[in-house]
Amino acid sequence: MGSRIRGIALNTFREAIRDKVLLTLLVFAILVMGSAKVIQPLALGEESKVIKDLGLASITLFCVLIAVLVGGRLVYKEVEKRTIYIMLSKPVRRWEFILGKYFGLMAVLLVSMLIMTGGFYITLFLTGIPASAYLLWSLLMTLFELAILTAVAILFSSFVTPITSAVFTFAVYFVGHLTRDLRLLAAMSPSPVVKAVSQFLYYVLPNLSNFNIRGEVVHNVLLHPQALALSALYAVVYTATLLLVSVAIFSRKDF
Amino acid sequence: MSVLVEPVIQTVKLSKVYRSGFRMKRVRALVDLDLEIEKGETFGFLGPNGAGKTTLIKILMGLASPSSGQARIFGRPPRDARVKSRIGFLPESPYFYEYLTAMEFLRLSAQLSGVPGQEAEARVRRLLKLVRMEDAANVQMRGFSRGMLQRIGVAQALVNDPELVILDEPMGGLDPIGRKEFRDIIAKLRKQGKTVFFSTHILSDVEMICDRVGIVIAGRLVNTGRLTEILTEKAESIEVTVTGVTGKFRKVLERVAQQSIRSGDSLLLTVRGDDEVERVMAIVREAKAKVSAIVPRRKTLEDYFMARVREAGRN
Structure with missing residues (x-):
């Protein structure tokens, strides 16, 4: 079991790193972080915070882009190019295939994040801003957020085209950061339809704003370990649920 | 077991x-x-x-x-x-x-x-x-x-x-x-x-x-x-190619054969069995023409296949 999932994950990883999309995104991300040097004079004495915030935000954004763009094609491409025939003709169970794809993309994200983080710390060093490891907490939480997002992308990828999947996954990402507003909308709207819909979305969509602690780490605010642990647990449970749904859909599929 | x-x-x-x-x-x-x-x-x-x-x-x-x-x-x-x-x-x-x-x-x-x-x-x-x-x-x-x-x-x-x-x-x-x-x-x-x-x-x-x-x-x-069960070994038909027949001899040959195809001065005749081959040979001798080939045709898988497809089309 483990060996097959590993094989599929490694193959997914290889595909991504030999693909131009990933390379382009990485180069672009490093350029954006490098541009911190240019905006330094605009930051009016707050440069340390602005550059840290910009760096962390770019890493998150580019990782989200990778998850959405690469993830959206992940399963679809195998079906379209019929490589899935080969995969499923081996003693590979369908859930192993989905998990292999998932972990492969997570590995891609982890490596991309490490590269970008390296670039980020080099930028901090070059601009003379003291770099602290405290910032890494924010990236750790981003990783949990990406775990959810990748599962969303895989879920969509198993039944819609890459473009539709990318649009839906982005939508989930944006609305996922606004779920508190959704609850507010549900409470305040006089229309029962709006109330019902926003309430439904609030419960179904992932609450992603919990994973954004950039403000806290940049401003050196004390973090609450319990809250972080709870968010992590939430990510694990939410991801597992999404993967189960993906497997259920994928298992019923005819190719 | x-x-x-x-x-x-x-x-x-x-x-x-x-x-x-x-x-x-x-x-x-x-x-x-x-x-x-x-x-x-x-x-x-x-x-x-x-x-x-x-x-x-x-x-x-x-x-x-x-x-x-x-x-x-x-x-x-x-x-x-x-x-x-x-x-x-x-x-x-x-x-x-x-x-x-x-x-x-x-x-x-x-x-x-x-x-x-x-x-x-x-x-x-x-x-x-x-x-x-x-x-x-x-x-x-x-x-x-x-x-x-x-x-x-x-x-x-x-x-x-x-x-x-x-x-x-x-x-x-x-x-x-x-x-x-x-x-x-x-x-x-x-x-x-x-x-x-x-x-x-x-x-x-x-x-x-x-x-x-x-x-x-x-x-x-x-x-x-x-x-071997689908395709019988026995020849289904025999193709005889004749050259140099003209006029009434050609008409007679065309009547003997089940099927005939004319090409220049040669004639490709499809006949059913050995008796018919003999008759064709006799006519050819009389017409002083030549037999250039006699080829027995076995039923090929292709024939079988085509017949089946036609049958299915009819039903």
Whole structure:
């Protein structure tokens, strides 16, 4: 079991790193972080915070882009190019295939994040801003957020085209950061339809704003370990649920 | 253990209905298909395009599920992973991961098939040699030609040393040399006692290598049998080519023959039996013309196939 999932994950990883999309995104991300040097004079004495915030935000954004763009094609491409025939003709169970794809993309994200983080710390060093490891907490939480997002992308990828999947996954990402507003909308709207819909979305969509602690780490605010642990647990449970749904859909599929 | 030898492939009243197009029209891809393939058989599954060959293969490989009826391989449902580890499969016009090299892809195939590490390495090399792809082993597959992909496809299908090999249109798009090599590989598998099931619409290939064929038309299995049973050895008709006959002799000859085709001063006559050949010869002698060829025509698989397709069209 483990060996097959590993094989599929490694193959997914290889595909991504030999693909131009990933390379382009990485180069672009490093350029954006490098541009911190240019905006330094605009930051009016707050440069340390602005550059840290910009760096962390770019890493998150580019990782989200990778998850959405690469993830959206992940399963679809195998079906379209019929490589899935080969995969499923081996003693590979369908859930192993989905998990292999998932972990492969997570590995891609982890490596991309490490590269970008390296670039980020080099930028901090070059601009003379003291770099602290405290910032890494924010990236750790981003990783949990990406775990959810990748599962969303895989879920969509198993039944819609890459473009539709990318649009839906982005939508989930944006609305996922606004779920508190959704609850507010549900409470305040006089229309029962709006109330019902926003309430439904609030419960179904992932609450992603919990994973954004950039403000806290940049401003050196004390973090609450319990809250972080709870968010992590939430990510694990939410991801597992999404993967189960993906497997259920994928298992019923005819190719 | 059961004493009875279980068929390698067995389908019982297997049917598949697709819904396709905007109006979700029902398309019956397979209709009540009963089939049994014994161990060690080389079975050719024949049919025109769209007859349901690929649908059956997809069901056998667990890629699609039947609408009704059942399929069993080694007595188990096709999606059972234990079944898969005993099968090798080559899909129609296979396409592989173009970013992988041939070697990497075969290693992946071996890993997914559960072939242990050191054994896998040796096996991959042996297979690359078998399909004559050693030189391209470390080249990314993106530039591979159709024939090269087909060879790698065979290699990946054999990586688990399968007892049953299922090939979907293995000769499609291959040149005559490629087809010959393919036939040799199938013959080799047969000699090793493996069961081979393949679909094709190229009849000459089947005639040379199959023990038994099944003919599928519009989703129905219209016949299965040994080739020698389907095709009788006896000559069906005799073709006589005559040159230099003119005028009334030609008219007489045309009346004797069942069929005649004129081309320049030669005449191709199709007659039924030896008596008619004698009559043609007598007329030719009288006309002082020449017989340039006498060719007995056996019923070929192609004739049989065409007749069946016509029959199905009429019903």
